[in-house]
Amino acid sequence: MDPVPVQLQHKQYFISYINKETPDVSLFRFEARDATKVDFRPGMFMMVEYCDDSTCTKLSRAYSIASAPQQNFLEFLIGLAHGQFTSHLDTAKVGDDKYYITGPYGQFAFTPEVNKKVLFLAGGTGLAPFMSMLREIKLLGSDTDVCMLYSIRCPNEIIRKAELDELSRQTNMKLSVTVTRPQPGDGWTGETGHIDADKIKRLVPDYAQRTPYICGPMAFSKAMRDALIAMGVPTTDIKADIWG
Ligand SMILES: Cc1cc2nc3c(=O)[nH]c(=O)nc-3n(C[C@H](O)[C@H](O)[C@H](O)COP(=O)(O)OP(=O)(O)OC[C@H]3O[C@@H](n4cnc5c(N)ncnc54)[C@H](O)[C@@H]3O)c2cc1C
Incomplete structure (x- = not known):
């Protein structure tokens, strides 16, 4: 049976796939261990937190969801801007699980049945x-x-x-x-x-x-x-x- 879509409250995710799309942009796929499906409309964004207790690092940034609500993972297309958050993504590897996701948020929502x-x-x-x-x-x-x-x-x-x-x-x-x-x-x-x-x-x-x-x-x-x-x-x- 398909999982029931939920809203996320600081849920731990791991990176399951990374693809370098262009010299400056990579696709990051995040999955929850229990294959949670998130309840959102395309156009909304999530807050992604990087949390490393060993270095007392806690950083959070907004990212628009690039995956569809029907998928059991969240994908983001992120410009590697060498800023505070994206510097961690620069060296991120598949399996990294120091990420916590909360959301969705935003009014930029799209519904194909309505917006024809x-x-x-x-x-x-x-x-x-x-x-x-x-x-x-x-x-x-x-x-x-x-x-x-x-x-x-x-x-x-x-x-x-x-x-x-x-x-x-x-x-x-x-x-x-x-x-x-x-x-x-x-x-x-x-x-x-x-x-x-x-x-x-x-x-x-x-x-x-x-x-x-x-x-x-x-x-x-x-x-x-x-x-x-x-x-x-x-x-x-x-x-x-x-x-x-
Ligand atoms: C609703 C929303 C949705 C978003 N969706 C996306 C998305 O889908 N994809 C995406 O890529 N971004 C998205 N963003 C932007 C994202 O939230 C971050 O702001 C972005 O990734 C930069 O974060 P950072 O911590 O790496 O940069 P910060 O450290 O916050 O730095 C901000 C900017 O300053 C520049 N900078 C930092 N340090 C230096 C330095 N020493 N010298 C020169 N320049 C410097 C960085 O290049 C960066 O452009 C979204 C933002 C919002 C508000």
């Missing part, structure tokens, strides 16, 4: 909550109509490229990746430049009929919000998760 036509605007690791949403759409077999514009600096920064290509085939998602710092010889033939109002209008002509979701660093999220407002999208319709 959406515009996802992702910047860098801001892809994380959208991976959760897209994975749920696929697992539920939902026909939610998704247009996603995903902004990265260089072609080698595309996170989960193979899975995104597969999701484009398996779901009703149209993905446009845009590279903001293309270099001669990097082989990139796709879209370039920042996402702005003109790019949204050109790539997503029916944007006005879609619920917009924004996730990424503060500067990205603010630019996306300003662009949408300038295009006449009501502020109350814009859903944004800002990490700054």
Whole structure:
């Protein structure tokens, strides 16, 4: 029988899988020994605590959930920023169990049965909550109509490229990746430049009929919000998760 989904209160997890996605971003999968399934909506985040009694270290950071609610583990896409918390993740290994997770939290929640036509605007690791949403759409077999514009600096920064290509085939998602710092010889033939109002209008002509979701660093999220407002999208319709 499937475990009943729960909310977590400082529950111990171990790292069961690590994958280096790009030079600066890794995927971390956390599992509980009892295969707890967490009750959350895609778009929400968890507080992850690193706790090492031997060095009296206790650090906690917020991370958007990248896995789907249907899965028996939690995945996060984390930019290895060499900060206090991420320095521990830099050297983390499969089996490490000094992690305690609490949550979920947040209003940036998505329900495929309700949000049938959406515009996802992702910047860098801001892809994380959208991976959760897209994975749920696929697992539920939902026909939610998704247009996603995903902004990265260089072609080698595309996170989960193979899975995104597969999701484009398996779901009703149209993905446009845009590279903001293309270099001669990097082989990139796709879209370039920042996402702005003109790019949204050109790539997503029916944007006005879609619920917009924004996730990424503060500067990205603010630019996306300003662009949408300038295009006449009501502020109350814009859903944004800002990490700054
Ligand atoms: C709701 C929410 C969801 C989030 N989801 C995600 C997510 O899915 N993925 C993700 O990667 N992040 C996410 N974040 C950000 C995350 O919580 C952390 O802030 C981030 O991982 C950095 O933590 P840190 O302790 O390593 O950096 P901190 O030590 O807190 O440092 C903060 C910043 O300062 C910089 N810095 C630190 N020390 C130095 C130094 N000596 N010199 C120069 N710069 C320095 C770091 O590079 C870092 O960018 C989210 C934040 C929020 C609020």
